[in-house]
Amino acid sequence: MSKFIFKCFFLICFLFVGVLIGMQHANQGIVDMKGHEKESFTSPVGMKQDEDGNVEATFLGNEVESQTLSEKKEKLEEMKAFNAFSSIGKALAELIEGITGKLVEFFASLI
Template sequence: MVKFMLKCFVLCSVLLFGVLIGMQQANQGMLKMKGYNDPELQGAFQVESEQTGDVEASILGNKVTSQDLQQKQEQLEQIEAFNFFSQVGKQFASIVSNGISTLVESFAEWINRFLR
């Protein structure tokens, strides 16, 4: 299960970066087709380093900073999301576990009575 999730995560990451690279290539193609540099036409993914050593990144025109990421992480930690499928899975697992343990106990009692 862990291998499957890891493979899915890697595949989705590769596809996401492929889409971003494709958007950047399309932007460069549009610039070449226009023949001049339009300041309103921005790239899909831009990374700029400042003289102070800080690095700014923007994805699709939205600035991404580490502070934004920390705020989002804190917000996600505060939200206690209810996952319906997780709860159903837990209940199903407990029902199956109780059923199997009951069957094993009854089978063991039957064998004990048979051997006496």
């Protein structure tokens, strides 16, 4: 029994050392991919608020322009985008709604 426990303990220690070596190797690979050995990795998304209260956002190093929802809505209304699938879906939904309404009325009249 003691031989078994000793073998298990030795195997666990050996595997733990292997995990530590693998973590070190992975860290070195990440540093090699990045191209420099800067210790702190930058966040992909950043938000700052200046003293005027304006919020500036960056996404992957690119500055994101902020627009209000009303401006976006006006822009979409100006585009007057037509989506064929949307109109087909609406027509199909109205047709199915009408048919099911008529069926419900018919079965209700029988009862």
